[in-house]
Amino acid sequence: MFKIxxxxxxxxxxxxxxxxxFFFVYFGSLAIExxxxxxxxxxxxxxxxxxxxxxxxxxxxxxxxxxxxxxxGQWPWPRSVYAKVIxxxxxxxxxxxxxxxxFSSNGAIPGNDxxxxxxxxxxxxxxxxxxxxxETRSSGKKGDIKWDENKLNMPIDMLNTAFLxxxxxxxxxxxxxxxxxxxxxxxxxxxxxxxxAVAALSVYRNIPEKDILEEVKKKNSNYKxxxxxKILVNFSGPQGTFSTYSFxxxxxxxxxxxxxxxxxxxxxxxxxxxxxxxxxPYRSSKNNSAELPGVEIHANVINTLLTxxxxxxxxxxxxxxxLALLIAxxxxxxxxxxxxxxxxxxxxxxxxxxxxxxxxxxRFNYVVNLATPLIGVILSFGAGSAYKAVTEGRKKDEVKKMxxxxxxxxxxxxxxxxxxxxxxxxxxxxxxxxFSDIRNFTPMSEGLQPEEVVELLNEYFTExxxxxxxxxxxxxxxxxxxxMALFGAPYxxxxxxxLAVRTAIEMQxxxxxxxxxxxxxxxxxxxxxxxxxxxEVIVGNIGSGQQMNYTVIGDVANTA
Numbered sequence: 001m002f003k004i005x006x007x008x009x010x011x012x013x014x015x016x017x018x019x020x021x022f023f024f025v026y027f028g029s030l031a032i033e034x035x036x037x038x039x040x041x042x043x044x045x046x047x048x049x050x051x052x053x054x055x056x057x058x059x060x061x062x063x064x065x066x067x068x069x070x071x072x073g074q075w076p077w078p079r080s081v082y083a084k085v086i087x088x089x090x091x092x093x094x095x096x097x098x099x100x101x102x103f104s105s106n107g108a109i110p111g112n113d114x115x116x117x118x119x120x121x122x123x124x125x126x127x128x129x130x131x132x133x134x135e136t137r138s139s140g141k142k143g144d145i146k147w148d149e150n151k152l153n154m155p156i157d158m159l160n161t162a163f164l165x166x167x168x169x170x171x172x173x174x175x176x177x178x179x180x181x182x183x184x185x186x187x188x189x190x191x192x193x194x195x196x197a198v199a200a201l202s203v204y205r206n207i208p209e210k211d212i213l214e215e216v217k218k219k220n221s222n223y224k225x226x227x228x229x230k231i232l233v234n235f236s237g238p239q240g241t242f243s244t245y246s247f248x249x250x251x252x253x254x255x256x257x258x259x260x261x262x263x264x265x266x267x268x269x270x271x272x273x274x275x276x277x278x279x280x281p282y283r284s285s286k287n288n289s290a291e292l293p294g295v296e297i298h299a300n301v302i303n304t305l306l307t308x309x310x311x312x313x314x315x316x317x318x319x320x321x322x323l324a325l326l327i328a329x330x331x332x333x334x335x336x337x338x339x340x341x342x343x344x345x346x347x348x349x350x351x352x353x354x355x356x357x358x359x360x361x362x363r364f365n366y367v368v369n370l371a372t373p374l375i376g377v378i379l380s381f382g383a384g385s386a387y388k389a390v391t392e393g394r395k396k397d398e399v400k401k402m403x404x405x406x407x408x409x410x411x412x413x414x415x416x417x418x419x420x421x422x423x424x425x426x427x428x429x430x431x432x433x434x435f436s437d438i439r440n441f442t443p444m445s446e447g448l449q450p451e452e453v454v455e456l457l458n459e460y461f462t463e464x465x466x467x468x469x470x471x472x473x474x475x476x477x478x479x480x481x482x483x484m485a486l487f488g489a490p491y492x493x494x495x496x497x498x499l500a501v502r503t504a505i506e507m508q509x510x511x512x513x514x515x516x517x518x519x520x521x522x523x524x525x526x527x528x529x530x531x532x533x534x535x536e537v538i539v540g541n542i543g544s545g546q547q548m549n550y551t552v553i554g555d556v557a558n559t560a
Contacts, residue, residue, distance in 0.1 A: 010335060013391075017383045018331050022324055025376040035372060037176050042370035043232075044178070044281040044290075050362035052237030052282070055303045058204075060260060061244040061295055062089070064101075064269040071248035075273065079112035083119035085250050085267065090123040093261035098127040098200040099163075100268030100276075100295045103155040117162035127203055128163040129196045130154045132186060152188055167199030171278065171297060172230055178279045178290070181230040182301045184213055184223075192227070197301035204264045204306075212305065220310040232311040234304040234365060238284040239292050242299045244270070264302065268295025311365045319369040326353060327376045334384025346381045350374060431488030432496040432534040433552060433560040434473065436464065436507060438481040439527050445481075447524075457481060460526065463514060467506045471499040476551050486552060489539045497534045504530040533560035 028035045062085070072081060082099070089097050107113045120126040131153045152168070154160050172181040186193040194202070194209040202209045216223050216231065223229045236242070247267065249255055269276045270293040280292040292300075304310065314322075326349065333345045357370050438460070445453045461478060468475060468485050472493060476484040485503070487496035507530060515525040535556035542549055 013387055014331050014335050014384070017335075017380060017387060018324075018328050021331075021376055021380045021383055022327050025323060025327070025372055025379065026320065028375075029369075029372045033175060035375065038371035038375065039369060040174050040176055040178065040180065043180060043367060044283075045370065046358060046361040046367065047235055047281040048283060049358045052241060053234075055236040055242055055299070056306050057243070058262070058264055058306065059242055059299050059303055060263045060265050061242050061270075061299055062247050062250050062265055062267040063244050063293075063295070064247050064267075064271055064274065066271060067249075068247040068251075069271055069273070072251070076108065078109050079107040079116040080109070081251055083112075083116045085247065086116075086119040086123050086126060088250055088253050089260055089265055090125070092255075092257035092259065094125070094265045095262050096125045096127060096200060096203040096264050097123060098129075098196070098264065098266045098298070100129050100196065100266060100298055102131070102153075103128065103159050104130075104153045106156055113156065113158055117158045120159065120162040124164060125203060126163050127196070127200045128155045128159060128166040130166050130168045130193075132168055132188065132193075150188060152193070164203055165199040167196035168193045169294070170195030170197065170301070171294070173278075176279075178281070179292075179297055180232060180281060182233050182297075183230045184216065185209075185226050187227045195301075197298055197305060200264060200266070200298075201302055201305050215308070216305065216310075219308050220312060222310075222313055231301075231304065232313065232367070233297070233300050234307075234309050234311045235281055235292075235300045236303060238280075238282040239270070239289075239296060240284075241282075242296060242303075264306075266295050266299055266302075268298070269293060270295065309365060311361075311367060314366065314368045319372075322368060323373050323376050326373045327380045330377045330380040331384045334381045335388055339385070342381070342385065346377065350377055353377075427538070427540055428536055429488065429492065429539050430496075430534070430536050431486055431492075431539065431552070432500040432532060433537070433557050434483075434485040434487065434500045434503060435531045435560050436483045436485075436504075436528050437530075439529055441481040441526075444524050444526075456523075456526075460514065463510050464507055467503055467510060470506070471503045473499065473503055474550075477549075484551075486539070489552065490550065497532075500532050500534070504532060531560045533557070 025035070029039065069075065082101075086097055107116070133151050133153060155163065155166060160166055168186060170183045170186070171179045172183055174180055182195065182197065184195050184198050186195075198209050198212055201212055205212070213226050217226075220231060223231055243259075245255060245259065276294040277291045278294060278297060279290045280297065281290070282292075283290045329349060330346055333342045333349070336342075337345060353373065354370065357368050360366050360368065448456070460481075461483070464483055465475060468483070472487070474486040474489055476486050478484075485500075487493055487500045487503075493499060507528065511526065511528055515527070518525050533556050535554075537552040537554035537556045539552045540550070542551060542553070
């Protein structure tokens, strides 16, 4: 069976942990929804921790808010109020008027649609909104075949003709139903449809929509395919970040023309009854809500395009490199450092990476993966620590079993608490040394078979060892038929002399029983001599890095 050499076991173990955690996290980020949602939430963390950003002053919102509902009355409103608001905004010098309101059906009051269309036509700068919805179609035959078909819901013809342009709503919901991305163009039956934000900006800047998208391609490395790629919306903040005025105030002409002069004006709902609300990255400090009205999302998209302040994601190769690096570093920490230091180092790495990633986003609008690398850090630390605990547990068990042959259990426990005391080297220490020796053993053993000698010595040493451990002595070595024992090593004993003498007395008492047993068995009787001496000696692990012997040297030992 193949065995891994001890010298490369840590490298092998570290590599195995690194590979296992890396591939689990990497493929988990591709296939496990929990990982994907965690990464999406980390983007929200970037926005909230980096703080709110002041948006362009060129964008103004006219809100269908609570005040407007109270002043104008029950929804839906007559189309004449929109005609009046368009007239007032145009008179105030609004450069473009963008209506984020669904006008795909006729108004309730005859003639008001015509009045509304006339105002939009006169203004010459009104942008309307359309929506793309998915409908399931059926062949209507036996063995029915069904398919999904995109339906474009445009404003009624009268209004659509009066609007300068119409753009489609381009919000994209992520897995957790938050809006973070926006598609800028759609392919609908071979026709390129531009989003509401692009259409609005096209009128505001007086350039074709396709030119806006070409600019995005040049300035945003994540945006290459017009009909497939999306942009990350660089949100400025929670609800209320953009300058917002009540619809009814505009209707009553209560505001200064300077408020709207030369501005891109977005008209849309902020009232909850109209249900045009989505969850977005920023949370309000007032109520901790992440909800943002659709009109404000459009404002954020337009602001992103207008300022060219794009949020760019790091490429997958760079994110994979970061994941691999962090897992490798954490694995090293968990395997090589002591537990407390490993925890401190891993926490430091966790915090350093998090703060660094947030600072990079704040300064450069550059997004590196945050959640998946940190998941990798946690898992690799856990795996490394678990492996280390198991292997060190085995080593401790081996050491414990080994030392239990030489010292009592309570001394073993002390050794396990402080193994540093057993390193190669010696120190001066006061202790008591005991030697016991069987008298005339050599001539006596010559009359016995080798097996009988071994059996006799094993029985004798077992009895002596039990007494030695009882009084916390340490077995230094067996020297032929002699026992060398230490009292006060590897850890000091304040009453080492007393313990050594008690050991000697009990050894002699035990020998009386042992001789009686041997006599009954018809064997030669044994007697022992014991020498004890106390004083300062050099004690420690003496030898080489490959072979050590824990013993004492000095005149005190020789005298004993």
